[in-house]
Amino acid sequence: MAGPLQGFKVIEMAGIGPGPFTAMMLADMGAEVLRVDRPNARVLNPEKDVLNRGRRSIAVDLKHPDGVQTVLRLVEQADALIEGFRPGVMERLGLGPDECLARNPKLVYGRMTGWGQEGPLSQAAGHDINYIAIAGVLNNFKRVGEKPVPPNNLVGDFGGGGLLLAFGLVCGLLEASRSGQGQVVDAAMVDGAAVLSTMLHAFIAMGIWQDNPGHNMLDTGAHFYEVYETSDGKYMAIGAIEHQFYAELIERTGLKDEELPFQLDREQWPAVKERFTALFKTKTRDEWQALLEGTDACAVPVLSMTEAPDHPHNVTRQTFVVRDGVTQPAPAPRFSRTTAEIASPPPAPGAHTADALADWGFTADEVAKLREAGAVSQAEG
8 A cells, every 4th residue: 555644553443433434534545454343243234334444354352351452462563543432431441541552652542432531421322413413513504494404424423523533643643753652632523513613603703604594605595505406306506605606607597687686685685595496497407507517607416425426527536436346435635646545345344353463463373362262253254
């Protein structure tokens, strides 16, 4: 692999959602990521779970003392560790930061949780929808008179969680390369979701944003930043904010000769939106796409997830790739010299136990004894 993180070794304690996403991002960038799975972990179609791409898997019984010692021995060689358990779980297993940093003082110990390592909610269960709710973010995803709509789990789990931890780990690795000391990275999804909303907080402070969703420029309040249904029941996304882009939109949609109010007259936004709504229903999505896409009108079709890989722009940039029969997003961002790539398909839990442990310094006899004791196991097939 030739990615920018080539040479870094990372241990991933198997989890779901944001933790695996962090590990995928690091693996895509060239890091050697070793996933520690539970023995006999049942995963539906593991070969299609591309969130686990690019790394090997070993199966370790963390309730077995030899299993814990196996992980600690791996820690001695690692640059970073990723874990996503509730606060205190890793400590109870004997794999907390104190134990790991004692074995490897330069280790960057990454912790992924929803609420963070402390606070009144730190021990409570939760999911993306809960974390972005108390961060003040979920309330922004709604139209006037409607209830908030969760943006899948993209803002909390992946943007405010997985990417936040990946960023934190890389920052920690950079600092450790100078200081020679590791540290703990506490990545909480509630914190990450809040950070993602920084611009809106700035707008509120400047008096140009109402804390009343559906009335602002970027939250469906404005007619020029909206999604409109077309005659075939599909949609176009319009984002003509700047005056010159709005002028282009007006001209290309045939509205140039109509007496429309000033673009930024908020009181007139609802009325103009009604005009746009009626207008976009006069043509199909493909017809509007042919008329507007690629111009400064800032208008493109709303594509489904299965349509997106076939869009000419995405095809040209190879934004999506097909690997082992599975269509998936390609590694990002792009690097001019140290090219990122998908190193390998997603593994079945424990698929590489013997080979990976051997590569990390365990002898064949040691691996055999660990397997006999039940501390580790090898997936069949």
